[in-house]
Structure formats: C-alpha cells, structure tokens
Amino acid sequence: MVFYPGSDAGVRRGRTTGTYDGGPNTATTMTPAFLLVAFCAAMAAIATARLAVDDERDPVDVGVVLIVVGSTSLSLLWMSLTESWTTTIGRSVLASVGSVLVVAGTVLLFRYLTPPPEYPS
Numbered sequence: 001m002v003f004y005p006g007s008d009a010g011v012r013r014g015r016t017t018g019t020y021d022g023g024p025n026t027a028t029t030m031t032p033a034f035l036l037v038a039f040c041a042a043m044a045a046i047a048t049a050r051l052a053v054d055d056e057r058d059p060v061d062v063g064v065v066l067i068v069v070g071s072t073s074l075s076l077l078w079m080s081l082t083e084s085w086t087t088t089i090g091r092s093v094l095a096s097v098g099s100v101l102v103v104a105g106t107v108l109l110f111r112y113l114t115p116p117p118e119y120p121s
Contacts (some may be wrong), residue, residue, distance in 0.1 A: 033079035040072035063108030068100030
C-alpha cells in the first residue's frame with residue numbers, strides 16, 4: 001500500500017485510529033491493573049517475609065498477611081479480566097481464593113485485635 005502526503009488511505013477507523021501500517025495498534029502499555037498487581041505482590045512479599053522472620057507471631061500478623069495476599073489474588077483477578085488471560089474456571093479460582101483469604105484474614109484481625117490500653121488522665 002502506498003501512502004501519499006495528505007491522504008488518509010490506510011487509516012483504520014475505530015479503536016486503532018492513527019495506525020498507517022494497516023495492522024492493529026500493538027503498542028504495549030502497563031495497565032492500571034498491572035501496576036496494582038505489582039504493588040500488591042511487593043506488599044505481599046514484604047508482609048510474608050516479615051512474618052517469616054518475626055520470632056513472636058501473633059494471629060493479628062497472620063491476619064494482615066492473609067488480607068494482603070488475598071487482595072493480591074483479587075487484583076490478579078482484575079488483571080486477568082482486563083487482559084482476558086484465564087478461563088472461567090481460572091477466574092473462579094482466583095476470586096474464590098482471594099475472597100477466602102481476605103475473609104479469613106479479617107476474621108483473625110478482628111478476633112484477636114485488642115483495644116489500646118486506656119491511660120489515666
């Protein structure tokens with residue numbers, strides 16, 4: 001296909017307006033879902049490492065780790081939905097695992113969290 005200055009031959013209309021090669025726009029960009037998954041994965045790694053290194057583990061710390069890992073799974077679900085990576089079964093597994101981890105972590109957090117001591121005035 002030959003392009004002449006000023007003509008719009010070869011310009012695709014619709015989602016890929018502005019591509020002159022006749023093919024789809026294949027520029028790779030980081031989506032907000034990818035950035036969220038990367039952030040959650042980093043936080044999950046930090047929380048898990050702190051739990052593994054800590055000598056005195058309590059249920060509140062375990063609950064926080066479960067919440068962070070569960071939210072990582074749910075953000076991975078969001079990314080797989082936006083990128084169409086997984087099948088329905090894979091999405092169901094991600095949603096189930098993420099939801100169960102977040103609920104279990106929340107139960108541990110609220111069950112074993114003690115109120116701060118009241119100081120006399």
